[in-house]
Amino acid sequence: MAAEVIKEKSMILQKEMIAKLFDDLSSAKDTGKKVVYTFVPGNLSELIHAFDMLPVYPEINALQSGMRKQSGSYIRDAEKFGFSEDVCTYVKCDIGMMLNGNIGPTGKKLPDPDLLLLSYTGCFTFMKWFENLEQLYPGVPVAMIHTPYQEGGKITPEMTEYMVKQLREDVIPKMEKVSGKKYDETKLKHILEDAAKTEDLIVKIFDTTKNSPSPIDAYFAGVYYIGPINIGFRGTPESVEYYTELYREILERVRLGLGPVTPEGEVTERYRLVVEGPPNWTSFREFWKLFYDHGAVIVASSYTKVGGLYDDGFRHDSTRPLESLSEYCMNCYTNLNLPQRISHLKKCVTDYRADGLLVNSIKSCNSFSAGQLLMMRAIEEDMEIPVGFIESDLVDPRYFSYSNIKNRLDSYFQMLEQRKIITKEIKQNIPAQTGI
Amino acid sequence: MKIEQIINKCKELSFDLDFSYAKNWKQEKPNRILVGFMPVYFPRELVHAANGLAIGILGSGDRKQIIKGDAFYQSYICHIPRGIIELALDGNLDGIDGFIFPSICDVIRNLSGMFKVLKKGAFIKYLDYPQNFSDKTGGTFYINELKHVLSEITKINGAEVTDEMLWNSICLYNKNRELIEEIYDIKQQYPWRLSMEDLYHVLRAGMVMPVEEHNRILEEVLDSINANIGEPMDKIRVVVTGAFCEQPPIGLIKTIEMAGCYIIDDDFLSGSRWIQGNITTDDSNDPLEAISRAYLTRSRFSASVYSIGDKKGKSLVSLARRRRADGIIFAAPSFCDPALFDAPMLQKECDGSDLRYISFQYSENTGQYKVIKEQVGAFSDSIKLWEEPVINN
Incomplete structure (x- = not known):
């Protein structure tokens, strides 16, 4: 019999927060709350809250459908509707879900959008996604904000100015019109203060993996930890409370010297890895098990930075509200150029004392995947660490090949094991050689 | 020459x-x-x-x-x-x-x-x-x-x-676009005078040579097709769309034309035809500002440009009507998110406009055309045999 799962207080808090959001969404048409569909990377949650609107994230709907094993049929329905097999499955899953009544993860219908807020950050496909949604929800206004790419490896004043102008001239007026409320900068500033507190906490949480054993898995558990910060709670008191509690619980694990919790209990850390790329959602548990069965713990991942990169010191700044919202958008992981991404991953390997880097290359996500093979090679050559490569998809079950992934991971873990043995031998030989 | x-x-x-x-x-x-x-x-x-x-x-x-x-x-x-x-x-x-x-x-x-x-x-x-x-x-x-x-x-x-140098260059590229459009206009009327394969080579060569030289080539091509050459064949007239980035192999272009179609417009080398009309001081006296305004207001429709309100679909249908096309061929590279995500939206507009279409995918190194030839041939035959010309003006 499976052991009874003991839920930590933070898990209960998160569950309550998300349940309330979906309750609010299901009653939005009755309560008069306006609903904004938007994306996780470069999300303008604070602005949405400032107008008392409710966010819906189509990517989150898609990944939830993937975890609930519904994405396969949604994707096939979207393909019957005319979408190619080749294109992003998040989009097809979302559109398939819509074609099937838009039933959300709680089993209740999600409300139609009152506004499509297209924060086009780090992913060109977002633009195509909302062009399609605009046709499927005729008459719903679209507020579009083009986020310049960090092609030169930095955010220039011209880039920020461009974004602030878009916020002032297009996004905010549309939000005012849809919500029927005037833009209240004082209110936004208060929300941004809480956002910054949340960001401080999430950085501290992911920094706890510097401990050995790491108290958490920064990828498989990390995707749960980033839930609230990414799906609209970033600037809320509930979020500060949640992350404060989560941090407290993790510090307690550090104090007790405990490793990460998995669905099958605590894992004994054998390998410390950095992972590049999103996870597979359709077989999430099986995927995770392939790692913890070998004692592999993910100490850092790029995917958890996709909704915001705070490691380098960026915080929402209430003294420069629109500027900092803009800089936040431009600073999300997939909006960094390839040399920046390489340098970020190298820093993760060093700072979190990882044994290797693993790339999970996602068929659907060109934003992540195009260039990963070169990134991997550059890191391998420069750091002389073992790198591994597996392929899967976000929510298309047809592209999750368990045996292929298992074979590759097994070989990779053998390589890591061999490396450990060699490193140990070298270390043992050093005193003897010194003696000579 | x-x-x-x-x-x-x-x-x-x-x-x-x-x-x-x-x-x-x-x-x-x-x-x-x-x-x-x-x-x-x-x-x-x-x-x-x-x-x-x-x-x-x-x-x-x-x-x-x-x-x-x-x-x-x-x-x-x-x-x-x-x-x-x-x-x-x-x-x-x-x-x-x-x-x-x-x-x-x-x-x-x-x-x-x-x-x-x-x-x-x-x-x-x-x-x-x-x-x-x-x-x-x-x-x-x-x-x-x-x-x-x-x-x-x-x-x-x-x-x-200097601004003068920029205006000089702008004028040369204005001329380049004008000549290309004239060629397309003649090809629309007399598609048998210049095959798409030849036109494609002429346009693509313009991307590796000075514009002055390319303009001379275009003028000569224009002179040549202004003459009454060639004989019309029993083919339908199609617009090809979706091939704006990764280029179709020449064999694919030939296949479409050999299977019973005249390609009378396309987005193959759309960079050469991107700005609609000339860039002039009516846009601005500042040349960079003029280039920018032309881009913002007179870019051709493309999967790479954000567009809502079904403008792209309407632009495609309008292009097909202007060119008196019998149908549209959606030819997109495999794994091309922009073109493939546009396709359902554009096709919906074609459905609403009673405009026939087919679609297939290719890659720049596609080497087998048999299936495409059969598909295009069937499309052409079906229109020739069973359809009254859909668009008459």
């Missing part, structure tokens, strides 16, 4: 993957530079004004075996970047001073980063075209981008670019 000789020269130049013609041009005089640009559109006027030649790097097509490129890209990524990487690693792009990567999609965007990591060229610029089309917002941002490009070029050759 006879028209056959001109077309043969264009055939040779347009698929010279060493870009020898452009490299020889560079060697002829000091301080000349070459700037390579990826699809789709790049305002070549900037490079021309700065004593340079902008050359289109459109992939390796079916003319080069890809070995290294496949080690850089997963199987589910389109073909064009692996061809470009192969060219870069094999030294075909040596001698090109800088590279421009227009914002089309995530793959081309990340390719710019790969060029940075591989340290190719003196500068690598991802040119982030504004998706906000307000003059003061998107326009200001775009002008900054253009200034950045100019400064990168002039850092290399020390050229001083």
Whole structure:
């Protein structure tokens, strides 16, 4: 019999927060709350809250459908509707879900959008996604904000100015019109203060993996930890409370010297890895098990930075509200150029004392995947660490090949094991050689 | 030169993957530079004004075996970047001073980063075209981008670019676009006078030679097709769309025409035809501002440009009506998110407009055309046999 799962207080808090959001969404048409569909990377949650609107994230709907094993049929329905097999499955899953009544993860219908807020950050496909949604929800206004790419490896004043102008001239007026409320900068500033507190906490949480054993898995558990910060709670008191509690619980694990919790209990850390790329959602548990069965713990991942990169010191700044919202958008992981991404991953390997880097290359996500093979090679050559490569998809079950992934991971873990043995031998030989 | 000789020269130049013609041009005089640009559109006027030649790097097509490129890209990524990487690693792009990567999609965007990591060229610029089309917002941002490009070029050759020089270049490219449109207009009326295969070579050659020379070639082609040559055949008239970035192999273009279609418009080399109409002082007295306004207000519809309100679908139908097309062929590269995500929206508009269409996917090195030939042939036959001409004016 499976052991009874003991839920930590933070898990209960998160569950309550998300349940309330979906309750609010299901009653939005009755309560008069306006609903904004938007994306996780470069999300303008604070602005949405400032107008008392409710966010819906189509990517989150898609990944939830993937975890609930519904994405396969949604994707096939979207393909019957005319979408190619080749294109992003998040989009097809979302559109398939819509074609099937838009039933959300709680089993209740999600409300139609009152506004499509297209924060086009780090992913060109977002633009195509909302062009399609605009046709499927005729008459719903679209507020579009083009986020310049960090092609030169930095955010220039011209880039920020461009974004602030878009916020002032297009996004905010549309939000005012849809919500029927005037833009209240004082209110936004208060929300941004809480956002910054949340960001401080999430950085501290992911920094706890510097401990050995790491108290958490920064990828498989990390995707749960980033839930609230990414799906609209970033600037809320509930979020500060949640992350404060989560941090407290993790510090307690550090104090007790405990490793990460998995669905099958605590894992004994054998390998410390950095992972590049999103996870597979359709077989999430099986995927995770392939790692913890070998004692592999993910100490850092790029995917958890996709909704915001705070490691380098960026915080929402209430003294420069629109500027900092803009800089936040431009600073999300997939909006960094390839040399920046390489340098970020190298820093993760060093700072979190990882044994290797693993790339999970996602068929659907060109934003992540195009260039990963070169990134991997550059890191391998420069750091002389073992790198591994597996392929899967976000929510298309047809592209999750368990045996292929298992074979590759097994070989990779053998390589890591061999490396450990060699490193140990070298270390043992050093005193003897010194003696000579 | 006879028209056959001109077309043969264009055939040779347009698929010279060493870009020898452009490299020889560079060697002829000091301080000349070459700037390579990826699809789709790049305002070549900037490079021309700065004593340079902008050359289109459109992939390796079916003319080069890809070995290294496949080690850089997963199987589910389109073909064009692996061809470009192969060219870069094999030294075909040596001698090109800088590279421009227009914002089309995530793959081309990340390719710019790969060029940075591989340290190719003196500068690598991802040119982030504004998706906000307000003059003061998107326009200001775009002008900054253009200034950045100019400064990168002039850092290399020390050229001083005046407004007069920019206007001179703008006029030459205006002429280039005018001539191309005239050719398309004649081809619309008398499609048998110039095959799409020949026109494609003529246009593609224009991406590797000075605009002055290309304009002379276009004038000669125009003279040639103004004469009553060739005999009409029993073919339907189609617009091909979706092929705006990764180019279809010549064999595919020939297949469509051999299977019973005249291609009377397309988006194959749409960068050459991007700006609709001329860029003039009516746009602005400042040349960069004029280039920017033309982009913001008169770009042709494309999967790489943000558009809502079904403008793209309406533009496609309007193009088909203007060209008196019998149908549309949606030909998109495999794994091309922009084109493939556009297709259902555009097809819905075609359905609403009673405009027939078919669709298929290809890659730049597709070598088997039998299935496509049968599909296109059936499409052509079905329209010829069973349909009254749908669009009469």
